[in-house]
Amino acid sequence: MPLVAGVDSSTQSCKIVVRDAVTGELVRSGSAKHPDGTSVDPTFWWTAFAEAAAKAGGLADVAALSVGGQQHGMVALDAEGNVVRDALLWNDTRSAQAAEDLIAELGDGDRTTGAQAWADAVGSVLVASLTITKLRWLRDAEPENAAKVAAVALPHDWLSWRIAGYGPQGDPTAPLGPQLDKLFTDASDASGTGYYDAQSGQYRRDLLKLAFGRDDLILPRVVGATESGAVVHASVAGDGTALIGPGAGDNAGAAIGLGMQPGDIAISIGTSGVVSAVAPQRTQDGTGAINGFADCTGNALMLAVTLNAAQVLDAARSVLDADFGKLADLALSAPAGSDGLVLVPYLQGERTPNRPDASGTLHGIRLKNMTQAHVARAYIEGMLCGLADGMDALRALDVPVERVMLIGGAAQSPAVQEIAPQIFGLPISIPEPGEYVADGAARQAAWVLASAEADAPVDAPAWSTTMAKTLPANPVPVVREQYAAVRDLV
Ligand SMILES: Nc1ncnc2c1ncn2[C@@H]1O[C@H](COP(=O)(O)OP(=O)(O)O)[C@@H](O)[C@H]1O
Numbered sequence: 001m002p003l004v005a006g007v008d009s010s011t012q013s014c015k016i017v018v019r020d021a022v023t024g025e026l027v028r029s030g031s032a033k034h035p036d037g038t039s040v041d042p043t044f045w046w047t048a049f050a051e052a053a054a055k056a057g058g059l060a061d062v063a064a065l066s067v068g069g070q071q072h073g074m075v076a077l078d079a080e081g082n083v084v085r086d087a088l089l090w091n092d093t094r095s096a097q098a099a100e101d102l103i104a105e106l107g108d109g110d111r112t113t114g115a116q117a118w119a120d121a122v123g124s125v126l127v128a129s130l131t132i133t134k135l136r137w138l139r140d141a142e143p144e145n146a147a148k149v150a151a152v153a154l155p156h157d158w159l160s161w162r163i164a165g166y167g168p169q170g171d172p173t174a175p176l177g178p179q180l181d182k183l184f185t186d187a188s189d190a191s192g193t194g195y196y197d198a199q200s201g202q203y204r205r206d207l208l209k210l211a212f213g214r215d216d217l218i219l220p221r222v223v224g225a226t227e228s229g230a231v232v233h234a235s236v237a238g239d240g241t242a243l244i245g246p247g248a249g250d251n252a253g254a255a256i257g258l259g260m261q262p263g264d265i266a267i268s269i270g271t272s273g274v275v276s277a278v279a280p281q282r283t284q285d286g287t288g289a290i291n292g293f294a295d296c297t298g299n300a301l302m303l304a305v306t307l308n309a310a311q312v313l314d315a316a317r318s319v320l321d322a323d324f325g326k327l328a329d330l331a332l333s334a335p336a337g338s339d340g341l342v343l344v345p346y347l348q349g350e351r352t353p354n355r356p357d358a359s360g361t362l363h364g365i366r367l368k369n370m371t372q373a374h375v376a377r378a379y380i381e382g383m384l385c386g387l388a389d390g391m392d393a394l395r396a397l398d399v400p401v402e403r404v405m406l407i408g409g410a411a412q413s414p415a416v417q418e419i420a421p422q423i424f425g426l427p428i429s430i431p432e433p434g435e436y437v438a439d440g441a442a443r444q445a446a447w448v449l450a451s452a453e454a455d456a457p458v459d460a461p462a463w464s465t466t467m468a469k470t471l472p473a474n475p476v477p478v479v480r481e482q483y484a485a486v487r488d489l490v
């Protein structure tokens, strides 16, 4: 019974699952926290990985491993393999102006032309989340750091490289040293950089040069879906023979973990809120609402992403001094629509719609609705309405919507589960509770292992995903109507 491991190095934590490579059965798991903040020293991801691996009973017996990770983060490395500065994460909005500047530059001063040109070139209109905008910000705001950069990687690329034994010069946990040319990535995560064209499978070094002013950076090699990028170093686990798969951006990891097919929609409520769909062809949405990324099986992955998801509910718990259970009970004791109390949840600015400097609004306060129950419900409804706008943007591009699955930390809330079918007006399937990004990474590792054993690419292992329940559609249109009216006042 060969075992494989899947890692999800996400915004808030590192999660590891160990599964049977053939059946997909869960054998062990572990997790460890990441620090808060939108600018983070990657060393914390390395120590959290080690802690999560220990909690998962170690990785000495796995035959292959893959890493899924939060997308877009800028990990800038110098020639000695040190990080030049803390990584700027996907939810750090300081490069919002850089995004606007780059759009204008590609459009010769015209925003609409520039936005479409970026969508055509790399699948997405630039916003502060995308790596390329962070490189422009670094060039202008920290030229002394920019001058030191020898390579740029994404969080999952960097962690895979560390697991392979590479790292800073002189670091005892990196016996193979700073071999930057050994960095590798996969198409799904590369497609979120803003300097990789997943359609041609090529980096766009011309766009990187436009943004950063240099085209001599080392970029991770893009490894094919069933290839191994390296082996797990014996100092990390095992005997130095376990394969490391290409890995994935976390949303592509969830897609393969759920076994998504065209027609399936995943709504993920983690730190980010994501509405995603796979399709044979990527979209090139010049409005910027939909990112046209790649998945990790050769399809396109379309995403609408919000900055304000599970942490909006964390904020509600803080305001109401409530645990998860109390927040859900309160919300479910208030009527749908919260008697006109509307939260526009832009607590960290927003990405979709692109309003990086916006703040949130609690609107429509009356004596009748100034209760804990109404506030709890308004927070959940507002957060879900933001995601429902993302679903509308996908539908506007004729993306088929046949099955909708709800995942991510906050999907465990009974209130989120009950209110979602009201906001989306669709049946919502809730998969068995699980770590679908880590599961997807494990499934990819099993796929890489099977392909290596066959000495040729084989089909992905047929692991099944079971739905715990499907909640019927229960549309309550007034909730979205009142939200839409307030959203555009913000
Ligand atoms: N039962 C619950 N109700 C509401 N929110 C929850 C619940 N369980 C976990 N969360 C929230 O989910 C978030 C973590 O989700 P996760 O998908 O692991 O995030 P990420 O992958 O972005 O690190 C946290 O903000 C946490 O508070």
Ligand SMILES: O=C(CO)[C@@H](O)[C@H](O)COP(=O)(O)O
Binding pocket: 010, 011, 012, 069, 070, 071, 072, 090, 129, 192, 249, 250, 251, 270, 271, 272, 273, 274, 291, 303, 305
């Ligand atoms: O920016 C995006 C996708 O474009 C986010 O989805 C990040 O990939 C972070 O994911 P989580 O940590 O919230 O899962």
